[in-house]
Amino acid sequence: MYTTELAKTKNVVSTEDPGKLAAFEARVAADEFIEPKDWMPEAYRRTLTRQISQHAHSEIVGMLPEGNWIGRAPSLRRKAILLAKVQDEAGHGLYLYSAAETLGTSREQMIEALHSGKAKYSTIFNYPTLTWADMGAIGWLVDGAAIMNQVPLQRTSYGPYARAMVRVCKEESFHQRQGYEISMAMMAGTPEQRRMMQDAFNRWWWPSLMMFGPPDENSPNTAQSMRWKIKRETNDELRQKFVDITVPQAEAIGLTVPDPDLKWNEERGAYDFGAIDWEEFYAVVRGEGPVAKERMKARREAWESNAWVREAADAYAAKHARKAEAA
Amino acid sequence: MAKDWPLWEVFVRSKGGMSHRHVGSVHAPDAEIALRHARDTYTRRMEGVSLWVVPSASIIASDPSDDAQMFDPAADKVYRHPTFYDIPDGITHI
Numbered sequence: 001m002y003t004t005e006l007a008k009t010k011n012v013v014s015t016e017d018p019g020k021l022a023a024f025e026a027r028v029a030a031d032e033f034i035e036p037k038d039w040m041p042e043a044y045r046r047t048l049t050r051q052i053s054q055h056a057h058s059e060i061v062g063m064l065p066e067g068n069w070i071g072r073a074p075s076l077r078r079k080a081i082l083l084a085k086v087q088d089e090a091g092h093g094l095y096l097y098s099a100a101e102t103l104g105t106s107r108e109q110m111i112e113a114l115h116s117g118k119a120k121y122s123t124i125f126n127y128p129t130l131t132w133a134d135m136g137a138i139g140w141l142v143d144g145a146a147i148m149n150q151v152p153l154q155r156t157s158y159g160p161y162a163r164a165m166v167r168v169c170k171e172e173s174f175h176q177r178q179g180y181e182i183s184m185a186m187m188a189g190t191p192e193q194r195r196m197m198q199d200a201f202n203r204w205w206w207p208s209l210m211m212f213g214p215p216d217e218n219s220p221n222t223a224q225s226m227r228w229k230i231k232r233e234t235n236d237e238l239r240q241k242f243v244d245i246t247v248p249q250a251e252a253i254g255l256t257v258p259d260p261d262l263k264w265n266e267e268r269g270a271y272d273f274g275a276i277d278w279e280e281f282y283a284v285v286r287g288e289g290p291v292a293k294e295r296m297k298a299r300r301e302a303w304e305s306n307a308w309v310r311e312a313a314d315a316y317a318a319k320h321a322r323k324a325e326a327a
Numbered sequence: 328m329a330k331d332w333p334l335w336e337v338f339v340r341s342k343g344g345m346s347h348r349h350v351g352s353v354h355a356p357d358a359e360i361a362l363r364h365a366r367d368t369y370t371r372r373m374e375g376v377s378l379w380v381v382p383s384a385s386i387i388a389s390d391p392s393d394d395a396q397m398f399d400p401a402a403d404k405v406y407r408h409p410t411f412y413d414i415p416d417g418i419t420h421i
Contacts, residue, residue: 095368
């Protein structure tokens, strides 16, 4: 899964040591990796902390729409696969929280920011999962868009983030393939199953394109992030790539892309596609997504109702520490 | 939880004969749970045959701003490398 970089901060004039700043810029320009104890500009630290923690939150919240279907999977095979996928998302969240912590923000602060509603996560998870066909569409499109975003991040300039992305990308490809397999099975099924799949595809297509974030001209931090090699490709470049590889996949199994303006452009060697409803995107960013409240409620309940597990682990550790001291 | 559990660094031996390699970190209240979390987080796909967890606070790291002094002296000791020595053609097994 992936998060778009949402909260935008104004560029502030740096008051940092120009020598250190120049040395930092030179290292990044030379494709060196920056590591936790290296000197870095505050704005770099802040941008990365925000991006990595939003990415981590997205993995964690991303478990909810699919977790919702584990108990209703149509076969034991599908259930085992979905369980493994959701467990992977938890793992991805943990890799990313660890990477963000190396920048000096504690896990506790990040979890607190998520639960209080202060932190953002990917808008995609605030859409509901209405039928089993949504599991196909999410794995294929949402994880597919995530992979498109995450592959270039394996070369992002911050070492711990890049390493986390290498692990995530290695694991994510199964997510997309199992989603496409569900979609294929649905499209090879009864007319009713095909209708369900087309409906799920229609609902997830546009939100998936929005996952790449606002258009480049409305993404003021992109230039800075590209220069610091936090980002390696722009939102629009990645979105175009996603459309170009996904359209033939949809057509191959008999799905119709819900975009009357979609057309192959021979000259560009790419698909032209219709305008994205950015009003909807910004509304979801503001927390007006169809199931935003439900997601945060489920997340907080999971955290609170399992507090006893953390408390028991604490009590157990304390007891053994006392015993070790007495011995 | 009042505050974060301590941080542990995780090292995995991918197969017999290889060294343990750093893969990431986990939070845990004690060593036993750290090992379990490390297993669930970093070895879901047979990535390893052995795990180490080490309290992060126990790791002593060199300071990157001292890199120059710390590692530079090696650069002027080229005679430590075999290519420094000229051996005539025709001399073999050396």
